[in-house]
Amino acid sequence: MxxxxxxxxxxxxxxxxxxxxHSKLCRQCFLTTFETEIHHTITSTSLFTRGEKIxxxxxGGKDSTVLASVLKTLNERYDYGVELVLLSIDEGIKGYRDDSLETVKRNAQQYGMELTILGYDELYGWTMDQVVEQVGKKGNCTYCGVFRRQALDRGAARLGVRHVVTGHNADDVAETVVLRGDLPRLSRTTSIVTSTPSILTTHTNIKRSxxxxxxxxxxxxxxxxxxxxxxxxxECIYSPEAFRGSARxxxxxLERVRPSAILDVVRSGEDMAKLVPGSDEGCGGTCSSSVPVAEEEEGGCGNANANGRTAGGEMASIEQHLAQSEVAAEHNLEVEVTTSSVNGAQNGSVPFTSGKKGRKNKAQPVPLRKLPKQVMGQCKICGYLSSQEVCKACMLLDGLNKNRPRNTIELGYEGQKKDQSINGVASGIEKLAVNGV
Amino acid sequence: MAASKEDDTISITVEFSGGLEMLFSNERKLPLSIPAKDDTGARTNVAYLVNYLCENAMKDPKKELFVLDGTVRPGILVLINDADWELEGEEKYEVQEGDNILFVSTLHGG
Structure with a gap:
């Protein structure tokens, strides 16, 4: 040719x-076009505000590295006036994360950005290596996903940052749309912005985009x-080749057959999400009828293992949302919700029930059914935002810690991992104290 | 490099990145001398090269991570002298002396 x-x-x-x-571009025009499109995404959704620390x-992977590079370029080129810092989570996986963190450290220097690394051991008392040692290689991705979600928020709170950006790309979003049948999540998946009200600093929302x-x-x-x-x-050593036979x-x-399919799926996901009452799209993510996003967003590591696996109790929440949707249908609310701006971030907090005030008042002899909907609360152990009494991370940790003493005594006999057995004993004592009261 | 080359082979450089190098004994750069023509006498193309790599360079038994349904696995980008192989005729591109052919996986995470 x-x-x-x-x-x-x-x-x-x-x-x-x-x-x-299908346009054909040279290297320089491609780089510029790519950057300009990201700039357009940022400005058209008013993603950043001047003076914001992000x-x-x-x-250390491709997505977040490209994100850091492009944001640095754009911040300088278009004078966003934002302060960019790097936040890395160290899951504690030897031979995987320790290597990739070296890349992040180099990136921090290359881009002149401050870097904070926060470890699972520091946050939860467990590294993923220790978790896998205890629970095996099945289901460990669930732990990792739940822990990571909170870890980024906690890291952000520690840094005094109220906005975290992640490197999720169109393929990630499309994959999640295909994978996830449940509508409430669809909204969070496709929405460019989600927010997690954080308890660590009260009344502070940590925005994710x-x-x-x-x-x-x-x-x-x-x-x-x-x-x-x-x-x-x-590949993460605990979920090797997760992309095989997956939604990925x-x-x-699909892309091979028709390259535009990926964006088509993303757009379809967005359109479907707009039909869901109480979604982030519909109410800006801050109204009380939306389910807290804290524990329920994407698996995080972007592989099918983590994304495909869902924790128990989720069916219940889907049902709740279906019930919510039905109620909304009764009140002809879909129209209002769908016509709300795509620009969820700027909508403020309008509860979906107020979407059509006039109609609502005259056509409602029946008071709103009391819905078994999820309400935002706080985990009674760690205080993290949770729809349950105890958040997922604490439930998982509880399970891990319960088994730890037995485990560590065995290890103790072998004279290994002294520090671990001390931890284990300590948490065992706490348990006893609680039980004794 | 053309000076010492035999007529029936061509010298090229094959590179792997994006995690694909793991399938090739962690070699990121592979100088190769491949036959200039295939068994039927046709000039060597990328399809031939991919097959050649599977049989001669790949120690890892998980061939399906590189080749799926007889072609390069979807999600792996092929760059011929830095140009997307889709601009060059994909598998039908006839390999030239001195070509640099890069296989980049987009499938691996960080």
Whole structure:
């Protein structure tokens, strides 16, 4: 094939075929176009505010590395006036996270950003290596996902940051849309912004956003390649090759057949999400009828193992939401909800029931059914936002800690891991004290 | 490099990144000398190269992580001299002396 010229500058040789529109671009035009589109996403959704301090959830992988690089570029080019810092979570997985954290440390220097690393051991008293030692390699992704979700929020609170950006890309969002049948989550998955009211600093919302949500994974990898970014890529040793036979494979196959399919799925997800009453899209994520997002967002590590697995009790919450939807249907509320702006972040807190005041008042002889809906509360152990008495992380930790003394005594006989057995004994004592009261 | 080359082989560089190198004994860069023509006498193309890599360079038995249904697994990008292989004719691209062919996985996480 004869080399084609770039569709934009018409001079350089095209090296990139864009998946979304099949345009052929040269290296420089591609890099600029990619950056400009992210800029457009940021400005059209008013994602950032001047003076804001923003933590980039950084893993050292391609997505977060590209995110950090692009945000630094855009912040300088368009003078957003935001302060960018890196926040990394150390799950405590030897041979995986310790290597990728080295990449993050280099990135911190390359981009001149402050870096904070927060470890699971520090937060929860358990590293993932220790968790796997105890629970085995099945189900450990659940622990990791639940722990990570809180860890980013806690890290942000510690840094005094109220906005965390993550590197979720269009493929991630599309995968989750395909994977997740339940509507409430669809909204959080597709919404560019979600917020987690945090208890760590009272009355503070920690906003989460994904500026790369319309960016193809392919283009992210190409951007990293053509900009020669330093990123780390490997599989987590506890969920190797999770992409096999997964929704991820489906997405990639779709892309091969029709590259625009990924964005189509993302858009469909957004459209469907708008039909869900009480969703983030509908009410800006802060109204009381929305289920707290604290524990329920994406699995985090972006693989099918973690995403596909769902904890018990979830069916119940789906049912609750279906019930909520039915009620909404009775009151003809969908229309109002769907017409609300996509720009969820700016909608303020309008409860969905107030969407159509006039109609609501005259056509409601029956008072609103008391719904068994989830209410935001606080975990009675750690204080983290939770719809249950005890948050998922504390439930998982409780299970781990209950088993620890027995486990550590065995280890103690072998004379290993002294520090671990001390921890175990300590938590055992706490348990006894509680029981004794 | 053309000076010492035999007529029936071509020298190229194959690179792996994005986690794909793990399937190739962690080699990120592989200088290769491959036959200039395949068994039928046709000039060596990328399809031939991919098959050649599976048989000669890949120690890892998990071939399906590289090749699926007879072609490069969806989610793996192929860059021929830094250009997307879709611009070059994909598998039908005839490999030239001195080519740099890069396989990048987008499937691996960080």
């Amino acid at each position: 004869p080399p084609s010229p770039c569709a934009l500058c018409h001079t350089n040789r095209a090296l990139i075929l864009r998946p979304k529109d 933590a980039i959830g950084a893993s 994904k500026p790369l949500k319309y960016a193809y994974e392919k283009e992210i990898v190409l951007y990293a390649h053509h900009k020669q970014l330093d990123y780390f890529s490997t 494979a489906l997405i990639k196959n």
